[in-house]
Amino acid sequence: MAYAQSNRPLLETIAQIAGIWIFSDFGYYLLSSTFAPGASYSTHPIALSLYYFVWVLLLSVLYAEFYDRSELSTYRLSTSVSIISLGALALTYIFYIFPVLPTIYWSPGSVPPAELFRATGWYFLPKSIEILLQQLLIVAFVQAFAVHHFSLRAIQYWCAGLFGGIHVLMIFDGGGVPYVTFFAASAATAGFIFPYLLLKVRNGFLYSYFLHWGFYALILVLLRFALG
Numbered sequence: 001m002a003y004a005q006s007n008r009p010l011l012e013t014i015a016q017i018a019g020i021w022i023f024s025d026f027g028y029y030l031l032s033s034t035f036a037p038g039a040s041y042s043t044h045p046i047a048l049s050l051y052y053f054v055w056v057l058l059l060s061v062l063y064a065e066f067y068d069r070s071e072l073s074t075y076r077l078s079t080s081v082s083i084i085s086l087g088a089l090a091l092t093y094i095f096y097i098f099p100v101l102p103t104i105y106w107s108p109g110s111v112p113p114a115e116l117f118r119a120t121g122w123y124f125l126p127k128s129i130e131i132l133l134q135q136l137l138i139v140a141f142v143q144a145f146a147v148h149h150f151s152l153r154a155i156q157y158w159c160a161g162l163f164g165g166i167h168v169l170m171i172f173d174g175g176g177v178p179y180v181t182f183f184a185a186s187a188a189t190a191g192f193i194f195p196y197l198l199l200k201v202r203n204g205f206l207y208s209y210f211l212h213w214g215f216y217a218l219i220l221v222l223l224r225f226a227l228g
Helices: 009-033 046-063 065-071 075-100 123-147 152-172 177-200 204-227
Strands: none
Touching: 009 046, 009 123, 009 152, 046 065, 046 123, 065 123, 075 123, 075 204, 123 152, 123 177, 123 204, 152 177, 177 204
């Protein structure tokens, strides 16, 4: 970096974060289309996980200053306890709860799109890394506003707008307007919560991450009971 991220004009930083988010999303669509029609997290989990992991590594360098400010690398006993507890809940869901959920019967023209309909246990590997990527982008976004002395409420509104708006890209998943509207509205709501967790709560990044992860776990439960 030529100079610290905190010294960049705010609009430049926000444009950069939004650009990375959009580019990484379109990269996913391009990469998945190179495998086969209908390729998904469940059918090509390793390749898509590696794709998102490369982006995570890039962010860890590009926004290292913001992550230091968020104390993401700071060790606390409570952090270890939270990781073990929340990780155990996630693994219990993947290996013991998800496999016994009703099977979804669907047609290719149905919405939500096949990505969620076809989800297997493997779905959660690339999805978990994608969520990590998005959470790291949100941390950088929140810290970019924080170093410019924006109030928490202002940051919440901006984050809700970005996180909700970026989910409009889900239209490329093949979902209809109700599907995209639901996820965009849910993301906007979560975007209002994330800054509070990240700025005001100890180990807030973990809670923000697992709240994000848990949303998709819950959606899959509801889909399978509703359409199974």
